[in-house]
Amino acid sequence: MHAIIDLPQWVIDENEKLPKFIESIEERMELVIEFSRKNIRYQTGGPFAAGVFEKSTGRPLVIGVNRVIPLNVSSAHAEIVTLTMAQKILGTFDxxxxxxxxxxLVISAQPCAMCYGAIPWSGIRSVVIGASGKQVESLTGFDEGPVHPQWQSEYRRRGIEVIENKRSADACEVLKTFAASGAKIYNGRQRP
Ligand SMILES: [Zn+2]
Incomplete structure (x- = not known):
């Protein structure tokens, strides 16, 4: 048995064209949101993207996208895909x-319950978030799952910086476009 998480060709191409450094957090988020927008346009996955950057310099390591439907992998959320690619590039699980x-890790939307748990396991030291989980749920109908009510302080206790609400209006626009397109909400079992 063999399972693969891969990036679509356009994402590979665009990663090769990224600027060497992206200094401001806002610009890093704008770039990630642009990937989420294109992921819908090119029908290569759900309306989410994530990027791993060197925190102090802004050097992009990799930007990835949600791949659930194209790969038939329910865990291929943008965060999981991108952290996995970053770990492969650097040759470490930490x-x-x-x-x-x-x-x-710069994410177009707040991590769902699964990704919330995956982030501390990845060893990443900082998380920047666009749209909130509530916005994702209200705009798209996805069920983000039972995220810990004090998730931010749980991250901070583990040495993970949390920066929320960066370019959230732009991230929400992508979610609205996705919802308006009538695209599939690929949650399996949702809460009642
Ligand atoms: Zn997720």
Whole structure:
């Protein structure tokens, strides 16, 4: 048995064309949101994207997208796809390993329950979020799952910086476009 998580060709191409450094957090988020927008346009996955950047310099390591439907993998959310790619590029399961620069995960929307749990396991040191989980649920109908009510403080206790509400209006626009397109909401079992 063999299972693969891959990125569509346009994402690979655009990763190769990224600027060397993206200094401001707002610009990093704008770029990630642009990937989420194109992921709908090119029908290569759901309306979400994520990027791993060197926190202090803004050097992009990789930007990835949601791949659930094209791969038939329910866990292929943007965060999981992107963290996996970053770990492959760096050759480590721990993105917070000693001797490496601090890495930051920039996500177009707040992590769902699954991704919320995956982030501390990845070792990443900083998370930047666009749309909130409530906005995702109200705009699209996805069920984000039982995220811990004090998720931010649980992250901070584990040394993970949390920055919310960056370019959330732009992230919400992508979610609205997705919902208006009548695209499939690929949640399996949702809460009653
Ligand atoms: Zn998720």
């Amino acid at each position: 993105l917070g390993q000693d001797g490496m620069p601090d890495y930051q």
